[in-house]
Amino acid sequence: MAELLYRLGKFAAGRAWWVIGAWIVILAIAGGAFAIGFKGLATNLDVPGTASEEVLDELQQKLPDLAGASGTVVLHREDGEAFTPEQQERIAALVADAGSLPDVANVVDPFATEAERAGQAEELAGAADQLEAGRAQLDAGQEQLDAGLAQLEAGEAQLADAQAQLDAAREQAEAAGAPPEQLAALDAQQAELDAQKAAIQPQRDTLEEQQAELDAQRAELEDQAARAEEGGELLQLASGIRLVSDDGATALVSVAFTEPRMELAESSKQAVIDHFTAEPIDGVEVAFSTEISQGVPQILGVGEIVGVVFAAIVLLVMLGSLLAAMMPIVTAAVGVGVGVLASLAFSGIVQMASVTPILGVMLGLAVGIDYSLFIVNRHRTQLLHGAEVVESAGLANGTAGNAVVFAGSTVVVALLALNITGIPFLGVMGTVGAVCVLVAVLIAISLTPALLGLFKTHILSRRAQRRIGEVDHVDAKAKPMPWWRAIVTVLGTIVVLLIVAIPALSMRVGLPDGSAEATDSYAHRAHVLTEDAFGPGANGPLLVAAELPAGLDEADRQTAQLDVARTLAEQDDVVAVAPVAVSEDGELAAFQVIPAEGPSSASTEGLVRDLRALPPVNDEIELGVAGQAAINIDISANLADVLPVYLIVVVGLSLLIMILVFRSLLVPLIATGGFILSLFATYGAVVAVFQWGWLAAPLGIQTGPILSFLPVILVGILFGLAMDYQLFLASGMREAYVHGAKARLAVSLGFRAGRNVVIAAGLIMVSVFGGFVFAESTMIRSIGFGLAFGVLVDAFVVRMLLMPALMHMLGSAAWWIPKWLDHIMPNVDVEGAALERKHHAAPAVSVPAGGEST
Known part of the structure; x- marks a missing residue:
């Protein structure tokens, strides 16, 4: 692999415009495919085979009007007085006209x-x-x-x-x-x-x-x-179910759509918003529930741009050249364009959640900048040592590029493994993320060498150019870590990470409702107005389906409905129950149930479970529970169930890759153990901020349950990224060890050789991911924060403190591997030592004089 990448790097550096032109063509093809194939994104999440899905399927067959998507338009008198007759007439006219909007099945006039x-x-x-x-x-x-x-x-x-x-x-x-x-x-x-x-x-x-x-x-x-x-x-x-508040100042217009929520076009929801806001009614505020107002979030905003700018500053400080600093950002941008546009071209074939392309942008930018940085930094070091430009680009590609390929493979494996969860939207997210990472790797090992060859020594500052050939390879300052420091570091970091992880013990997962949206959004305003006027449960009504016995006359059906309603009303945390429809054959009845608290509350979650656990009413009437709150609960429960399996699969596959790369059993185990600590510390920080509310106000975050698929996503992405930094630091240590340094000195040498680039790479990822904390979407905010904090902890605490200390304590045992296993494994030479010897290049990590005796 190293030799192949060396040749690719030399080819790209020697024929820069050919490679650049090829990527421009690829980008244009991806853009054309996007223009042809993009069919929109889904703003709702779905998990097939849940209890809610079964109820909705039954409703679709017998009560199709209740199986479609639905939402609420909230109208409120700004002065708190009751609606005037003139305002009621205007609202009634809007309701009547809304029936002709696309995909709208029924609109309910609250006053009528x-x-x-x-x-x-x-x-x-x-x-x-x-x-x-x-x-x-x-x-x-x-x-x-x-x-x-x-x-x-x-x-x-x-x-x-x-x-x-x-x-x-x-x-x-x-x-x-x-x-x-x-x-x-x-x-x-x-x-x-x-x-x-x-x-x-x-x-x-x-x-x-x-x-x-x-x-x-x-x-x-x-x-x-x-x-x-x-x-x-x-x-x-049913007296607790109202559409006009007691004071007459707030009214709810229920909108039912013909299409299921996963198939409802974004344009149809926007048409409802445009209809009710086109001609404002004097003194009347209009807001829309999440089901209507939640749209496709903006991919890039001010926060994200600030994050990229900060990354550019880090690159400029590290590389000392504006040209060199801009190169990783340009290559990452090209990679994001290709990966995201190509993926979105398949949105007409595969249903994609709205968060999917944003995850692709996050990963594409972060790993794209980092991977290019690793190669640029290696090339820059070799130039300072006097290497020729094209040869140096090839060597950088064969060494650092080889590490990039294996690092990227761990991320790709972790992301593709999301498909084993059996949850379609997660599998698609993982696949799109993997595609973006794969493109970032391909860009790094082809376009980056091309630009290096094109810019020659201009990627060095003028001051650095004057020092070409004067830089010494030997790091004479490197010394093994003192034993006491290693022990204190290991104990201290473990204790700190465990303390930070404590809030994770109280994690509650769910999907965000209107309360978690931005305070100036339609969804948040609708949530607040509805809760103030009708109680918190009005924001998350449940839909209960009851299978009635066949052959009942009208009177007996009413008696059966009453028996069901009584049973439902007797449950704790039920405020009101109302029968809403009976199928034509009289064998399926639907009820609306208003819980005592909101859709994301623990009591509503418990109520759904209690209702599903009820025995048949009168020993013959089976009950099923659906509704948006129940759907969210089902999705969260399924995601929580797949997390342990996914964690085992990802960690197992990546362990195999790391054993192959490091030719060691203990180094992969150390890396994995450190990741688990940083993962749970990240969970703790996410809970503290997004559930407990610590620092939520300065960040503009509304508290609530943790995004249900966030723990799974964090496992996949953070594990891959953690192994990136593990690879770049540990490969430097192994490189020094292979070149003859004693094990403990090799730890110091590898750490000193890779720390600057890992620090820069970590800061870049934190800044890129951190920029998404200020996105308009609550889901994007929590993902951005989780990834930023996870990289911060893993890169700067686990990889740069805990891992070197443990490696020092293990000494040469860290590189032990059974001889039989060593003989059957291929030599991937991720650090490129054989390549350097073949081409007579000095290693990036050299043993100082006397190092052998240390």
Whole structure:
């Protein structure tokens, strides 16, 4: 590899314009591909196979109006008074016209909805009065029936008495031998009595029919009363869900889209914003929830530009030449252009999150500047030693460039490994980041030598040019580190890093809601207005789907809905429940649930888990939970689950690379152990700032849960970058060791040889990543801070303090490797020692006189 890179470097330096022209063509092709293939970015994140996704799929089939994206337009009277009738009319007109906007399925007029709700309450009150009147009428009819029945029963009693008297008279007459005339008279009386009995039976039948009819009316009335009571209870359970505040000064316009949130075009959301802001209503403030207002963040802002300017200053101080200082920045910019534009060209084929290209820019700039710097610095050192320009460019490419290739490979491996998480947006982010790093490596080993050949010795300052050939290779000041200092350094750095990591124990992960956005953003303002007027839970309603039994009639469906609503309302941290829809087949009902706190709160997260753990209502109605808050919780849970697996895979693969590079078992283990310490220290700092709020005010940061995919992203990127610095420092130590220095002296020699470039590279990365802390997007801010702090800790604490001290304590054991393994491994010669011997070049790290005896 070193020899191949040496030849590439010489070729590029000797034919500079050919290489420069080739990269210009490549950049133009990437730009053309971007112009043709770019189809936009997704502002939402998604993880397939979650519980929320299953609920949304079911809703898509049976209640498609609820499966699309949705958002809220918040309208607020600036003086705190209730909306005037004229303002309500203007808002109603805006709502009516919004229905024709692209991808808009439905827009709810808050004032009409509240009027309808009030009408329903009045209807229920009127129905209750009617029911009471009906009961009074039935009671009066029952009294009449009871009186008629009493009269009938009295007549029947009289007839019974007359029958008894007649029977006694006949018995006496027959006993006395009464004549036939007397018996005939008794028969006539009996016939008359029988006629009277026969006349009474129809009256009884009529009374019984009237009683049955009255009972039926009473049953129907009681059924109506039960239905009305259930409706009243449902209305009462939903009383906490309002679209107009109690003081009448704030109103919520609900906007439902036809497209799912992951497929909703950015232009459709922007159309809603433009519609409600095109003609302002006097005295009325307008804001939009995150689902509508969250757009594609700006890739480069003032903070990022300041970071690049600071990087240029670092380069100028280190290299002493404006031309040399600008070279890494120019090559990095070209690499970013090629990598990001080429990646975005595939956005029409692969769905990309809006943060994806920004991550590519971050990495492309940071590693692009650093990788070019390593080669430029090596070339500059060789020129000062008297090397010829083209030969020096080739040697720099074969030595420092060889290290760049292996350093870049660790970053690429770590980023590509994001695909094993099974989370599509993370895999795409990792792939785009890996592409940008790969392009940065290719730029560094081809375009950088070309520019070195083009500018010749002009990359040195005039003062340095006068010193060409006068610089001594030997570092006579290098001495092994004292034992006591090594021990104190190891213990001190470990203790400090563990203390900084303490806040990580309380880390809560989630996705940012409106409260975490910039205070002057639509999303933050909408969040605050909604919370003040309707309570914090109104910012994160949950959508609960209930699978109802088949074959229920309308009354039974209402009873089943009430049973579900009661169950939901009985849960802790539930403020209100409202049924919102039932499918046409009557087998799926949807409910809106308002939690007690916001979507990113611990109580809402617990509520989602509690609802999903509920047994079936009435032993037959299964519940599912969706909604933006539940979706965010699911994504965060899945990401937390994949973190340990991802960490093991990345560390394992990179350990293999480092064993191959350093031909050692302990050096890779030291590097990995140090990384784990710096990673958890970074987690602690992120929690302290973004969750606890330390230094949040000066940085303009709104506190909340830690971005759910940030821990995974930090593992991949920081591990790769940490191994970069490990490689450049440890390869210098190995180079000195290979050239004959004692192990502990080699540590000092390698450290002194590489410290300046590593310090500069670390400062550059911190400044580039740190610039993104001031981005407009909360997600970008936390990523920028995490990467900046992680590089700061790993480069300046772990790599420059802890690692050299541990290497000193291990001595020659640091380079131990089993002979059988040493024989089967290829010699990658990352430090280029064989290349230097072949081309009779002096090593960058030389052993001082007497070094062998140290």
